[in-house]
Amino acid sequence: MTYLIRPMQISDIRQVMHIERRSFSMPWPSFVYVHEINHNQDAYMGVIEIVQSGESEEKRLGLSRLWTREAHSHTPLAAYGGIWMDGDEGHISTIASAPDYRGQGFGELMLIALIGRALSMQRKRIVLEVRTSNEVAQKLYFKYQFKIFNTRYEYYPDNQEDAYFMVLDGIDEAYTQMLGERIAAFRDKVEFSDSYSGFIDA
Numbered sequence: 430m431t432y433l434i435r436p437m438q439i440s441d442i443r444q445v446m447h448i449e450r451r452s453f454s455m456p457w458p459s460f461v462y463v464h465e466i467n468h469n470q471d472a473y474m475g476v477i478e479i480v481q482s483g484e485s486e487e488k489r490l491g492l493s494r495l496w497t498r499e500a501h502s503h504t505p506l507a508a509y510g511g512i513w514m515d516g517d518e519g520h521i522s523t524i525a526s527a528p529d530y531r532g533q534g535f536g537e538l539m540l541i542a543l544i545g546r547a548l549s550m551q552r553k554r555i556v557l558e559v560r561t562s563n564e565v566a567q568k569l570y571f572k573y574q575f576k577i578f579n580t581r582y583e584y585y586p587d588n589q590e591d592a593y594f595m596v597l598d599g600i601d602e603a604y605t606q607m608l609g610e611r612i613a614a615f616r617d618k619v620e621f622s623d624s625y626s627g628f629i630d631a
């Protein structure tokens with residue numbers, strides 16, 4: 430199995446929604462993804478696609494041209510995420526890994542790709558909101574040196590849960606070197622290429 434980190438396409442939305450509904454109590458409707466991909470020029474949506482081994486990029490693209498729209502929309506994904514370039518900062522808008530792929534590093538690889546996307550666009554401050562009960566995601570963000578900046582009370586309308594507003598700033602050479610080492614550690618375990626972040630394969 431190899432993995433391809435690449436920009437999200439409209440044909441991914443069906444699979445994204447499959448993961449989205451299993452990941453969030455307030456899933457984004459599919460039209461939001463259409464907007465983020467086609468209309469929001471500040472949004473950079475990415476996916477980690479699962480490519481069966483032995484399937485070359487050339488063959489895969491050739492096959493996808495032959496596939497029906499239905500079949501193409503089932504391109505399997507391990508994770509996806511998005512980031513808005515908002516002034517001089519990046520704002521992570523969403524991130525999820527497929528339930529069957531959790532605990533295997535794909536959420537982390539997606540986060541590195543999102544951070545890398547911001548860095549390759551000269552954003553050195555990255556922010557996000559996370560539910561105060563979402564300890565798994567918080568642990569991931571702490572691992573990448575995000576800090577809780579403040580609490581946004583009753584931020585989530587479904588259950589009036591608070592959000593932590595988390596910030597990563599002061600990204601320096603030591604931080605990018607740490608990212609490089611983590612990427613190398615992933616490469617020892619799984620084969621992947623990246624056409625999304627402008628950072629991982631740069």
Ligand SMILES: CC(C)(COP(=O)(O)OP(=O)(O)OC[C@H]1O[C@@H](n2cnc3c(N)ncnc32)[C@H](O)[C@@H]1OP(=O)(O)O)[C@@H](O)C(=O)NCCC(=O)NCCS
Nearest residue numbers: 452524525526531532533534535536537559565566568569
């Ligand atoms: C949050 C999420 C993206 C993490 O992705 P994942 O693929 O499960 O996580 P990974 O295997 O990449 O693990 C990376 C880090 O996340 C944290 N983590 C992952 N699973 C964890 C668990 N069960 N308990 C505690 N921490 C956990 C750890 O810090 C881990 O690093 P470590 O292996 O060195 O301990 C994933 O759980 C998910 O999609 N959750 C639902 C959607 C969501 O909550 N998104 C965040 C919105 S703010």
